[in-house]
Every structure is written in C-alpha cells, then in structure tokens.
Amino acid sequence: MVLKIINATEARVGTNIIVDGEPCIIKKMDVSKTGKHGHSKVRIEAVNLISGQKKVFVVPGHDKLEIPLINKRKGQVLSIGDKVSIMDLENFETIEVACSNELKQELEENSNVEYWDVEGQKIIKRKL
Numbered sequence: 001m002v003l004k005i006i007n008a009t010e011a012r013v014g015t016n017i018i019v020d021g022e023p024c025i026i027k028k029m030d031v032s033k034t035g036k037h038g039h040s041k042v043r044i045e046a047v048n049l050i051s052g053q054k055k056v057f058v059v060p061g062h063d064k065l066e067i068p069l070i071n072k073r074k075g076q077v078l079s080i081g082d083k084v085s086i087m088d089l090e091n092f093e094t095i096e097v098a099c100s101n102e103l104k105q106e107l108e109e110n111s112n113v114e115y116w117d118v119e120g121q122k123i124i125k126r127k128l
Contacts, residue, residue, distance in 0.1 A: 071117040
C-alpha cells in the first residue's frame with residue numbers, strides 16, 4: 001500500500017521511495033535546470049531497505065514517485081536460527097524475520113529489537 005505520491009523534485013535525501021517495486025531510501029540526488037525546451041531532470045541514488053543494493057536512475061522532474069508505508073514496531077527475540085523468531089510486543093504474534101549477519105551476532109534471546117514492516121516485508125533494523 002502506497003502512503004502517498006510526490007513529484008521527483010519534491011523528494012529529499014532520506015526520503016523513502018519505491019523503485020521497481022522495491023522500497024528504497026534516497027542517499028543522494030541532483031536536480032538539473034530546465035532547458036529552453038526541456039524539463040528539469042532528477043538524478044537519484046537510492047539504497048534498497050531490504051537488500052542494501054544501490055540503484056541509480058534519472059527521471060524527469062515532473063514524474064511521480066511513490067512513498068511506501070513503513071510500520072516501525074518493537075519485538076522480543078524468541079530464538080535465533082537461519083531466521084530470527086520474534087514476538088511483537090503490542091499484539092503478541094510470533095513471526096519469522098530475516099536479519100543481517102552483523103546484527104544477528106549482536107542479538108540474544110529475550111532481547112528487544114525494532115523491526116520494520118515495509119509493504120509486507122519484515123526486517124530487523126536494530127537492537128534496543
């Protein structure tokens with residue numbers, strides 16, 4: 001579900017957008033001036049929120065960008081395996097969530113974490 005739609009020139013560094021169906025965060029952007037007969041162009045460098053892949057693309061300034069709905073929630077770690085099993089602290093449901101190896105080393109059972117639900121994909125962002 002898309003939260004809202006903005007023009008490419010309205011985006012700022014740190015804005016979350018959807019690129020090719022994947023949620024990304026803008027790390028760098030450059031806006032060129034309009035020409036005599038042209039439109040302004042926006043060059044955007046974005047990093048995927050889930051996989052960390054970098055994407056660079058150029059769009060006209062009047063193109064629309066979608067902003068994803070991100071739910072930031074808290075959970076308690078139940079077990080650590082290939083995926084981390086956590087219990088949501090608000091509704092007490094148990095879910096399996098992917099986690100990076102660096103963050104997995106910091107986690108321990110019964111510790112609290114912040115996880116994001118981004119367009120139906122869940123990922124652990126940090127230990128609390």
